[in-house]
Amino acid sequence: MSTERDVLDAAARAREASHGLALATRARKDRALLAMADGLVAAHDDLLAANAEDVARAEAGGTPPNIVDRLRLTAERLAGMAQGLRDVAALPDPVGEVVRGSTLANGLELRQVRVPFGVVGMIYEARPNVTADAAGICLKSGNAVLLRGSSSARSSNAAIVGVLREAAVSAGLEADVVQLVPGDSHDSVKALMRARGLVDVLIPRGGAGLIRSVVEESTVPVIETGVGNCHVYVDRAADLDKALAIVLNAKTHRTSVCNAAESLLVHADVADAFLPRVVTALQDAGVTIHGDTAFTAYDGVEAASEEDYATEYLSLDISAAVVPDLDGAIRHIRRYSSQHSDAIVTEDQSAARHFTAAVDSAAVLVNASTRFTDGGEFGFGAEIGISTQKLHARGPMGLPEMTSTKYVVTGDGHVRP
Amino acid sequence: MSTERDVLDAAARAREASHGLALATRARKDRALLAMADGLVAAHDDLLAANAEDVARAEAGGTPPNIVDRLRLTAERLAGMAQGLRDVAALPDPVGEVVRGSTLANGLELRQVRVPFGVVGMIYEARPNVTADAAGICLKSGNAVLLRGSSSARSSNAAIVGVLREAAVSAGLEADVVQLVPGDSHDSVKALMRARGLVDVLIPRGGAGLIRSVVEESTVPVIETGVGNCHVYVDRAADLDKALAIVLNAKTHRTSVCNAAESLLVHADVADAFLPRVVTALQDAGVTIHGDTAFTAYDGVEAASEEDYATEYLSLDISAAVVPDLDGAIRHIRRYSSQHSDAIVTEDQSAARHFTAAVDSAAVLVNASTRFTDGGEFGFGAEIGISTQKLHARGPMGLPEMTSTKYVVTGDGHVRP
Structure with missing residues (x-):
C-alpha cells in the first residue's frame, strides 16, 4: 500500500x-x-x-x-x-x-x-x-x-x-x-x-x-523490447564462404545479446556442401548444435526438439534445420521467429527480394550478420532498446x-x- | 467458449x-x-x-x-x-x-x-x-x-x-x-x-x-481514439469577433463529434467585453452554458460543477470559466482536457507561441475552430479515427x-x- x-x-x-x-x-x-x-x-x-x-x-x-x-x-x-x-x-x-x-x-x-x-x-x-x-x-x-x-x-x-x-x-x-x-x-x-x-x-x-x-x-x-530468436537462412544461391562467416559472427560474436543468431536454416540443395563446414566451424567455436536429422548425421550434433526452435538461447547453442526451399525457410521463420532480426545469405537477387518482403521482422538482413541490428551500428548515436513490436x-x-x-x-x- | x-x-x-x-x-x-x-x-x-x-x-x-x-x-x-x-x-x-x-x-x-x-x-x-x-x-x-x-x-x-x-x-x-x-x-x-x-x-x-x-x-x-473534451480559450489579446465565430462554430457546427468544443475559457481582462456577447450568441443557438460565478451572473447560465469541466457533452451544452491569465488557461486545460483538440484565440504572437508549446494535445489550434481536427480537413483523404494517445x-x-x-x-x- x-x-x-x-x-x-x-x-x-x-x-x-x-x-x-x-x-x-x-x-x-x-x-x-x-x-x-x-x-x-x-x-x-x-x-x-x-x-x-x-x-x-x-x-x-x-x-x-x-x-x-x-x-x-x-x-x-x-x-x-x-x-x-x-x-x-x-x-x-x-x-x-x-x-x-x-x-x-x-x-x-x-x-x-x-x-x-x-x-x-x-x-x-x-x-x-x-x-x-x-x-x-x-x-x-x-x-x-x-x-x-x-x-x-x-x-x-x-x-x-x-x-x-x-x-x-x-x-x-x-x-x-x-x-x-x-x-x-x-x-x-x-x-x-x-x-x-x-x-x-x-x-x-x-x-x-x-x-x-x-x-x-x-x-x-x-x-x-529485445527478445530475439534470430535466424540465418543459407539459400541455395549463397556464397558459402560469406555464409560461414555470417553464421559464425551472428552466433559467436557475443552470445548474450538479443541480436545474436539462435537458429540456422540451410537450403536442401546446399546441405551436402555446407553442413560439414558449418558443423565443424561452429563446434570448433564451442557451439552446441541442436539439429534436425540432416544435422544429427554429424558427430556431436544433438537432436532438436520443437522447443529448441522456439528458444532464445543467449548462449553457445544454436538450433539448426535443413529446409526444402526458400518458402520453407520463410514458413519456418514465420512460425518461430520473435520478429527481431532474420537474415538471408544469397547471391540471388530474386530470392533476396522475396525474403525481405515476406519476412516480417524488425530487421531483415541480406548477406549481413544479425549482430548489425543495433542503434550504434545504424548510426543513431544512442539507443534506448530494440523494439520488437509493430506499434x-x-x-x-x-x-x-x-x-x-x-x-x-x-x-x-x-x-x- | x-x-x-x-x-x-x-x-x-x-x-x-x-x-x-x-x-x-x-x-x-x-x-x-x-x-x-x-x-x-x-x-x-x-x-x-x-x-x-x-x-x-x-x-x-x-x-x-x-x-x-x-x-x-x-x-x-x-x-x-x-x-x-x-x-x-x-x-x-x-x-x-x-x-x-x-x-x-x-x-x-x-x-x-x-x-x-x-x-x-x-x-x-x-x-x-x-x-x-x-x-x-x-x-x-x-x-x-x-x-x-x-x-x-x-x-x-x-x-x-x-x-x-x-x-x-x-x-x-x-x-x-x-x-x-x-x-x-x-x-x-x-x-x-x-x-x-x-x-x-x-x-x-x-x-x-x-x-x-x-x-x-x-x-x-x-x-x-476519439474522446474529445476540447477547449477554446479566448485570450486577452483576442479579436473578439473571431473569438465569437470560433466558439460558435466549435460548439454548434456539429455537436455529436469528438472535435466539438465542450469548454470555453475567457481571460479575465476581456470578460466584461466578451461574456455578454458570447452568452447571448450561444443561448440564441440553443446552447446551455454551465459556468463559473462570472458566467452565472448572466440569465440562464447554470452553475458548473467540477464534473462539468471534465465532461464531453456531445450536445448543445458547454462548460465555461473565466481564467486570470494565459497560464491559468493552460493549467485548466492540463487538468481537464482529454488532449484531443484545444484552441487559443489571440492576436498576440507570444501568447500563441506559449500556448502551442505548453498545451500537450493531439491538435493545438490558433485562431481556428477545433472542428478542423479531422483527416479530411487535414488533407489525408481517408481517416480511420483520431488518436488521442501518444504512442x-x-x-x-x-x-x-x-x-x-x-x-x-x-x-x-x-x-x-
Whole structure:
C-alpha cells in the first residue's frame, strides 16, 4: 500500500516536472547532460563505493559470477557512462522537429511537430550503466524518467541518480526530471504498470520473463523490447564462404545479446556442401548444435526438439534445420521467429527480394550478420532498446523514437463552413 | 467458449490471409477497392433490405430515434460508402515507402520501409458505413481486418462484408482479408482483445465507455481514439469577433463529434467585453452554458460543477470559466482536457507561441475552430479515427498511420568486427 502511494507520488512529481522539461531549450538540456557526465566523473570514488556494497551483497547471496560481473562498476565503465551522456548531448534535439507541414486550401497552416511523451518509466535488470544511459536519452528527448532498476543494484542506482539530479538542478531543470522509483519489491513495478495517466509509456529492458509480464499486466502503454530468436537462412544461391562467416559472427560474436543468431536454416540443395563446414566451424567455436536429422548425421550434433526452435538461447547453442526451399525457410521463420532480426545469405537477387518482403521482422538482413541490428551500428548515436513490436517504433530506438507528435494548426479566425 | 474458438479461428484465417495481402501490389489492391465500390452499388437493393431488418429490430426494441438514424442506410449513404472506397483507391500506397535510408560507413545499405501491421481489429458502434470505410483503409494499407460492429447492425454488416469479400476475391485476394467477427455478444469482443499474437492492433471507435474498456482489458496493443473534451480559450489579446465565430462554430457546427468544443475559457481582462456577447450568441443557438460565478451572473447560465469541466457533452451544452491569465488557461486545460483538440484565440504572437508549446494535445489550434481536427480537413483523404494517445499515432490517422516499418539491411558478407 505505502509502496503504491510512494510510486504514484513520484509519478505525479515526474508529471509536474515534465511540463518544464518539455519546454526546455536544447542548450539547457545539453548543459544538464554535460553536467551529469562531469558529475559522474567527479563522484567516481563514491559511486565505486556504493557499487561495492551491491557487489558484496550479491556475492554473499550466491549470485552467479556472470550476473555479478554485469552489476560491477569499474573506472572504465564509469568513464563509458560519462562519455555516453556527452554523446547524447552532441546529438540533435528531436523535440520541435517538424515532421510534416503544409498550407491547406483554406489557408490554415498545418504542422506536425515532435513533442516529448511526458513521463517515461524504465524497468530494467542488473547493469547500473543503464541508469545513466536511459536518463540521458530521456532527458534529451524532453521526457521525465522514472527508473526502476534491479534491487540488486539499489546502492549503485541511488548514488548515480543522486549525481544526475544534482546536475539537472545545476542546469536549471527540476530534480524530479530524473527519479528512482521508490521501493524495491515487485509492488513498485506493479504500481508503475498501473499508473496510467501519470506515466505515458513503459519500456521494460531485460529477460523475456520480465518483458512478458510487463506487456501482459501493464495498463500503461508499453514498448516491448529485445527478445530475439534470430535466424540465418543459407539459400541455395549463397556464397558459402560469406555464409560461414555470417553464421559464425551472428552466433559467436557475443552470445548474450538479443541480436545474436539462435537458429540456422540451410537450403536442401546446399546441405551436402555446407553442413560439414558449418558443423565443424561452429563446434570448433564451442557451439552446441541442436539439429534436425540432416544435422544429427554429424558427430556431436544433438537432436532438436520443437522447443529448441522456439528458444532464445543467449548462449553457445544454436538450433539448426535443413529446409526444402526458400518458402520453407520463410514458413519456418514465420512460425518461430520473435520478429527481431532474420537474415538471408544469397547471391540471388530474386530470392533476396522475396525474403525481405515476406519476412516480417524488425530487421531483415541480406548477406549481413544479425549482430548489425543495433542503434550504434545504424548510426543513431544512442539507443534506448530494440523494439520488437509493430506499434510506434520497430527496431533500434534512438531519440526520435522517444517522442510523440502534435499538430499545430494556425488560422486567422477560421471556422468550418 | 465456442464464441472464443470462432473468433480465434477467424483471427488465424486473417493472419494467414494477411501474408498474401502484405505482398499484393498497389494495382491489385486498387482493383479490389474499385470492385468493392461497384459491388456495393450493384447490391443496392439487397443492402437496403438487410438494413431494413436492423432498423425494424431497433425500432421494435425502442431504440431512440437518433440512434436509429445512425443505423439507417439510404441510397445517398450507400453512394457515399462506394465513393469512399474509390477515394481510397486513388490515394498513394503507404506500403513500401522508404521512410529513411542511408549507406553506413561500412557499406551496409540501410532502409526503413513501411509495412502493414498484419491483422487489424476494429470495434465500433452503430453506423454500418464504418464497415466499408474501415475495410477499405485496412485493405489499402495491406492489413487484413476483423470487423466487430454493433450487434444492432448485424444484418447490414453481414450483407456489406459479403459484398466486400466477393470483390476481394474477384481481384485475386483472399476473401479472409475482410471478415466480420463471429458472434455478437460481448464474448466476441473479449476474445478479440485477448488474441495477442494473432491480432496486431485493435482500434475501438465509439463512446468513451467502449474505448475505456478496450484500453483497460486488451492485451492486444490498442490505438485509443476519439474522446474529445476540447477547449477554446479566448485570450486577452483576442479579436473578439473571431473569438465569437470560433466558439460558435466549435460548439454548434456539429455537436455529436469528438472535435466539438465542450469548454470555453475567457481571460479575465476581456470578460466584461466578451461574456455578454458570447452568452447571448450561444443561448440564441440553443446552447446551455454551465459556468463559473462570472458566467452565472448572466440569465440562464447554470452553475458548473467540477464534473462539468471534465465532461464531453456531445450536445448543445458547454462548460465555461473565466481564467486570470494565459497560464491559468493552460493549467485548466492540463487538468481537464482529454488532449484531443484545444484552441487559443489571440492576436498576440507570444501568447500563441506559449500556448502551442505548453498545451500537450493531439491538435493545438490558433485562431481556428477545433472542428478542423479531422483527416479530411487535414488533407489525408481517408481517416480511420483520431488518436488521442501518444504512442504510434496522434491526431487524425490516415493510411501511413495504419502501417509499421521494418529495416532492410543489405550487405555483401558483412560481419561485425
